[in-house]
């Protein structure tokens with residue numbers, strides 16, 4: 001997730017049972033130009049595996065070239081983002097706009113599959129652009145399968161819905177039943193049992209977590225336990241939440257510039273403390289913290 005699932009986030013999530021991660025989306029165009037910010041967003045370490053790179057774009061040749069470059073950089077999977085709803089992405093025809101252009105989508109699939117030699121290519125999309133039935137996702141998933149893609153993740157909302165309302169897990173099921181490649185279900189998994197409910201409603205082969213995992217890395221094990229029909233672990237104590245938040249903070253300061261890490265920590269700390277009393281006062285103080293020591297003191301004093 002853009003601006004959320006950076007290297008520090010992924011390492012904390014892996015320590016809590018996350019099995020596979022994708023980088024936040026990067027534009028194929030920026031990657032090919034070796035844009036410094038884009039390359040920084042793709043930084044990783046050996047223990048951050050398995051890891052997929054996710055590409056955004058609408059030009060088949062450019063997407064193919066960028067995918068080959070990402071493969072060369074050592075990513076384990078190449079994922080194509082056909083789901084981003086942002087106007088600045090959709091207007092030039094990328095992201096969710098491709099739900100309405102199946103022929104262009106197919107040309108991108110063919111180009112990327114031709115250019116990538118060793119690793120699987122996967123698709124991430126939504127149920128539809130405006131149409132909530134799942135028909136548009138189903139069309140893309142069929143074409144993806146025919147072109148040799150290895151799996152498709154379906155976020156159970158349309159582009160029109162953006163991130164609002166509950167994801168439609170039945171619509172994910174309609175895609176699942178139409179293809180034989182694995183379908184990963186995504187959307188509205190906020191607690192462990194939601195993962196099992198998504199799997200039951202859709203028949204999906206795997207579950208991808210989204211916003212529910214922000215500040216809640218315990219969700220990975222809770223979801224896995226629910227999927228395996230095992231008893232859930234005890235929820236983390238406040239002290240445990242704070243300990244893991246401090247670990248997340250240490251990793252932010254290790255891998256990001258001090259300025260960037262401080263900005264990130266304002267959001268990250270509030271994720272971990274969400275719902276607790278006094279979080280509003282904490283947020284105000286964190287927003288004016290200008291040193292790592294001050295940020296640490298605020299968290300330790302919460």
Ligand SMILES: Cc1cc2nc3c(=O)[nH]c(=O)nc-3n(C[C@H](O)[C@H](O)[C@H](O)COP(=O)(O)O)c2cc1C
Nearest residue numbers: 001002024025124155186187188189209210211212
């Ligand atoms: C801030 C934010 C950034 C996101 N960035 C990406 C992204 O880069 N690539 C992607 O495939 N999905 C991205 N998503 C979508 C999520 O991966 C997920 O599909 C969506 O939030 C639905 O799941 P949820 O209801 O569990 O949050 C983003 C979502 C949010 C809220």
